[in-house]
Amino acid sequence: MSDKPETFRMMHTMIRVLDLDKSIKFYTELLGMTLLRRDDYPDGKFTNAFVGYGPEDSNTVVELTLNWGREEPYELGTAFGHLALGVHDIYAVCAALEAQGARIPRPPGPMKHGTTHIAFIEDPDGYKIELIDLATMS
Structure with a gap:
């Protein structure tokens, strides 16, 4: 270093x-x-x-x-993907978020082409936030 x-x-x-x-x-x-x-x-x-x-x-x-003064929702576009947050016990985290009213368009589970467990939630404006279970990262 x-x-x-x-x-x-x-x-x-x-x-x-x-x-x-x-x-x-x-x-x-x-x-x-x-x-x-x-x-x-x-x-x-x-x-x-x-x-x-x-x-x-x-x-x-x-x-x-x-x-200030903006009333129309923003177009999120096709270029922006998501923010990503590492978590421990993604299933418990998602259950707690859902209980608090969070929208979870992609429930927790393994990636389609891997073993890492992920989920996607949305913020109030529809921005996607990927949750990544740190214990399952390969």
């Missing part, structure tokens, strides 16, 4: 949301992230909220962006 500073570090990924409070609640209460900061930009007419599992200076986080 080099003592030279790394050239790049993954900092965050940004997704646009329609209801910032609902999204913050989903990521913090259902997925256990922490609201790290929330900033309004009146001149730009948007608000950014950053959520994650640790401080931004040492963890990759999710930036939730609310564009």
